[in-house]
Amino acid sequence: MTYCVGMVLDRGLVLMSDTRTNSGVDNISVFRKMFRWHNPGERVIALMTAGNLATTQAVISHLEERTKAPDNRHNSLLELPTMFQVAAEVGKLLQQTVQDTQERNGAKGSGRFSASIILAGQIKGMEPRLFLIYPEGNFIEASFDTPFFQIGETKYGRPILIRGYDRDMSFEDAVKLLTVSFDSTLKANLSVGLPLDLLVLERDNFQPLHERRIEQNDPYYEAISSSWSDALRSAFHSLPDYTFYQPKVK
Amino acid sequence: MTYCVGMVLDRGLVLMSDTRTNSGVDNISVFRKMFRWHNPGERVIALMTAGNLATTQAVISHLEERTKAPDNRHNSLLELPTMFQVAAEVGKLLQQTVQDTQERNGAKGSGRFSASIILAGQIKGMEPRLFLIYPEGNFIEASFDTPFFQIGETKYGRPILIRGYDRDMSFEDAVKLLTVSFDSTLKANLSVGLPLDLLVLERDNFQPLHERRIEQNDPYYEAISSSWSDALRSAFHSLPDYTFYQPKVK
Numbered sequence: 001m002t003y004c005v006g007m008v009l010d011r012g013l014v015l016m017s018d019t020r021t022n023s024g025v026d027n028i029s030v031f032r033k034m035f036r037w038h039n040p041g042e043r044v045i046a047l048m049t050a051g052n053l054a055t056t057q058a059v060i061s062h063l064e065e066r067t068k069a070p071d072n073r074h075n076s077l078l079e080l081p082t083m084f085q086v087a088a089e090v091g092k093l094l095q096q097t098v099q100d101t102q103e104r105n106g107a108k109g110s111g112r113f114s115a116s117i118i119l120a121g122q123i124k125g126m127e128p129r130l131f132l133i134y135p136e137g138n139f140i141e142a143s144f145d146t147p148f149f150q151i152g153e154t155k156y157g158r159p160i161l162i163r164g165y166d167r168d169m170s171f172e173d174a175v176k177l178l179t180v181s182f183d184s185t186l187k188a189n190l191s192v193g194l195p196l197d198l199l200v201l202e203r204d205n206f207q208p209l210h211e212r213r214i215e216q217n218d219p220y221y222e223a224i225s226s227s228w229s230d231a232l233r234s235a236f237h238s239l240p241d242y243t244f245y246q247p248k249v250k
Numbered sequence: 251m252t253y254c255v256g257m258v259l260d261r262g263l264v265l266m267s268d269t270r271t272n273s274g275v276d277n278i279s280v281f282r283k284m285f286r287w288h289n290p291g292e293r294v295i296a297l298m299t300a301g302n303l304a305t306t307q308a309v310i311s312h313l314e315e316r317t318k319a320p321d322n323r324h325n326s327l328l329e330l331p332t333m334f335q336v337a338a339e340v341g342k343l344l345q346q347t348v349q350d351t352q353e354r355n356g357a358k359g360s361g362r363f364s365a366s367i368i369l370a371g372q373i374k375g376m377e378p379r380l381f382l383i384y385p386e387g388n389f390i391e392a393s394f395d396t397p398f399f400q401i402g403e404t405k406y407g408r409p410i411l412i413r414g415y416d417r418d419m420s421f422e423d424a425v426k427l428l429t430v431s432f433d434s435t436l437k438a439n440l441s442v443g444l445p446l447d448l449l450v451l452e453r454d455n456f457q458p459l460h461e462r463r464i465e466q467n468d469p470y471y472e473a474i475s476s477s478w479s480d481a482l483r484s485a486f487h488s489l490p491d492y493t494f495y496q497p498k499v500k
Binding site: 156157158159160162163164172173176177179180184185187188200209210220223224227228229231232233234235236238239240241242243244 | 405406407408409410412413414421422423425426427429430434435437438450459460470473474477478479481482483484485486488489490491492493494
């Protein structure tokens with residue numbers, strides 16, 4: 001499984017992904033699920049992937065044209081004129097890759113090679129944009145009402161995102177929020193694991209503002225993980241107490 | 251969907267369930283998913299159900315023998331000598347009901363009529379016990395290491411349970427914890443909805459200590475729901491701040 005979150009803030013875009021892949025529970029590996037490209041001063045584009053690893057790696061290779069001889073390569077992500085066209089291109093590649101593998105495998109292949117992608121980025125002269133791309137190749141864009149997307153094992157970490165998110169929060173607070181959301185997920189589900197990848201894309205700064213791998217034993221991650229338990233308990237105890245003898249409703 | 255939680259405390263057992271059933275998103279109803287029986291001074295038994303409603307209602311009817319004429323009915327739950335045998339009986343009925351319906355429907359029926367059950371109770375002279383019964387009729391019992399079970403839409407509400415649970419907490423704190431867990435789930439998933447049913451079974455008190463339906467506009471539920479947002483935000487802000495310029499790990 002996987003857990004990735006991309007969020008839009010007034011200040012820009014913040015992305016976090018885990019790196020655990022598993023085939024069953026006894027075949028666990030670390031693979032990068034976050035990829036980014038930039039043309040300094042002109043565009044920055046990032047992808048996060050969830051689902052079948054062979055599918056997502058094939059999509060990334062095609063986007064970078066690593067399927068061609070080195071002399072003939074050119075990265076289509078760095079050439080398309082708008083983020084919408086980038087999303088359409090990624091969606092088309094994803095859909096084709098999923099469909100090709102499924103068709104080769106007949107009925108047995110149904111659903112097994114599926115994947116989804118979060119796409120984030122900004123091209124000069126346009127707004128920062130965030131998309132969620134489905135295995136069918138179609139996609140939706142984040143909006144004021146739905147300012148973040150999750151893929152993979154999304155449920156454990158969702159309540160805190162719903163309650164903690166603020167469009168005008170600082171990048172530092174957004175990283176803190178994502179760290180809590182990931183920690184809640186890691187505590188509940190073995191298929192999501194450290195290290196985590198973090199990427200912060202500031203509006204109109206066409207290169208990553210901050211980029212980091214959060215490893216095992218990362219002091220900040222450990223501080224959040226342990227103080228969140230305490231903070232949650234204090235929060236819990238600050239709530240009004242239940243009593244068995246309540247005034248009847250209505 | 252559904253959300254039900256049963257937990258074992260030193261003091262006894264606490265159960266909470268929602269009441270929303272849905273067939274698609276446009277056919278939503280309220281059905282009780284929590285059932286309890288007691289023989290004062292001798293035993294108290296409660297069930298919570300998740301899954302196919304026709305299956306779970308059939309199981310409950312068979313347990314109460316509502317399938318027989320009124321004169322011939324006797325409730326098997328009130329006659330079996332141990333909670334283990336009660337769990338086995340409920341499991342057998344559940345497995346048979348699921349299997350019968352699936353067989354009648356052939357390949358199309360696979361999985362669609364499935365259900366699972368949380369069983370809680372105490373019989374005089376024995377400990378309070380909590381079981382999770384699978385559609386296959388087998389079951390597991392809660393233990394010191396795994397002192398609560400969830401069925402249905404379990405993920406959203408799990409992180410707070412993991413962090414908030416304490417074996418020696420008061421019944422009032424347990425209800426508060428469950429209320430927060432349900433509120434997190436309701437906020438994230440339309441298929442879980444108010445009203446909620448609450449049941450508190452005190453150790454060696456062979457009748458319900460507290461039993462209540464938490465309706466729409468319940469003042470306690472509303473107080474928890476709104477103050478939890480604030481408490482969570484304060485907890486969040488009490489955490490150490492992230493900074494882009496951290497000392498390197500190792």
